[in-house]
Amino acid sequence: MDGEQNRVLRVLLGQWGIAAGIVLGAAIIAGAIVIARDDDGASASRLGVQLPAGDTLRQRIHEHADFALYIRGERFDFGKPEFIATEDDEKNPNAHIHDPRHTVIHVHREATTWDEFFLSLGFELKDPTMLVEPGQESLKLPSGEVLRSNGTETLKFIVNGVRVDGIAGQNIGGLTRTLISYGDETGEELMAQYLTVTDEACIPSGVCIERGDGSGEHGEPCSTAGGQCN
Numbered sequence: 001m002d003g004e005q006n007r008v009l010r011v012l013l014g015q016w017g018i019a020a021g022i023v024l025g026a027a028i029i030a031g032a033i034v035i036a037r038d039d040d041g042a043s044a045s046r047l048g049v050q051l052p053a054g055d056t057l058r059q060r061i062h063e064h065a066d067f068a069l070y071i072r073g074e075r076f077d078f079g080k081p082e083f084i085a086t087e088d089d090e091k092n093p094n095a096h097i098h099d100p101r102h103t104v105i106h107v108h109r110e111a112t113t114w115d116e117f118f119l120s121l122g123f124e125l126k127d128p129t130m131l132v133e134p135g136q137e138s139l140k141l142p143s144g145e146v147l148r149s150n151g152t153e154t155l156k157f158i159v160n161g162v163r164v165d166g167i168a169g170q171n172i173g174g175l176t177r178t179l180i181s182y183g184d185e186t187g188e189e190l191m192a193q194y195l196t197v198t199d200e201a202c203i204p205s206g207v208c209i210e211r212g213d214g215s216g217e218h219g220e221p222c223s224t225a226g227g228q229c230n
Contacts (some may be wrong), residue, residue: 063174064201092120127166
């Protein structure tokens with residue numbers, strides 16, 4: 001083999017080595033991520049790979065939103081003990097209900113969805129925001145009963161006075177008012193239900209001082225900036 005052939009061979013081997021190194025490195029990183037997901041980062045630490053916990057990527061906030069759920073014309077009672085967060089049982093640290101306002105959700109992490117909130121209380125909401133076909137919406141109750149949209153009864157949603165296709169995959173917005181309704185209501189009846197959704201989220205948020213500053217409610221009042229409770 002002459003000198004030129006040796007040179008070409010060395011170049012090719014070098015290129016193959018670089019490519020192999022890239023593939024091997026990618027495989028190691030991918031494996032570390034999978035392992036980290038499997039055991040909450042313990043194995044990742046052993047490999048020297050430091051990955052943030054899931055919720056550290058979602059900033060801490062403190063916002064509030066009003067909501068109501070109607071089933072066949074009857075308002076669902078979220079004031080029962082199994083739905084109310086306490087010091088010993090938060091239900092969900094990212095979104096929960098406190099005494100004394102059972103129509104107000106306290107949101108403590110950004111990008112907290114309605115799906116996350118409802119699952120923590122034993123519900124399961126499926127609608128087009130969760131890639132469910134329109135007309136196939138359903139709501140599973142903590143009792144195990146499943147309410148499905150059909151020819152006569154349907155799941156319907158109103159956010160801030162506007163009818164929407166669904167909310168499950170949407171973030172819970174601060175100071176929003178949301179209605180979830182299941183039944184055979186007319187448009188007028190649905191709007192009448194929406195008008196019963198409280199507008200008390202501003203009180204624990206401390207942004208409607210004339211109605212109360214949230215004093216004494218779970219560490220509030222809080223500092224506000226840009227209309228948000230921090």
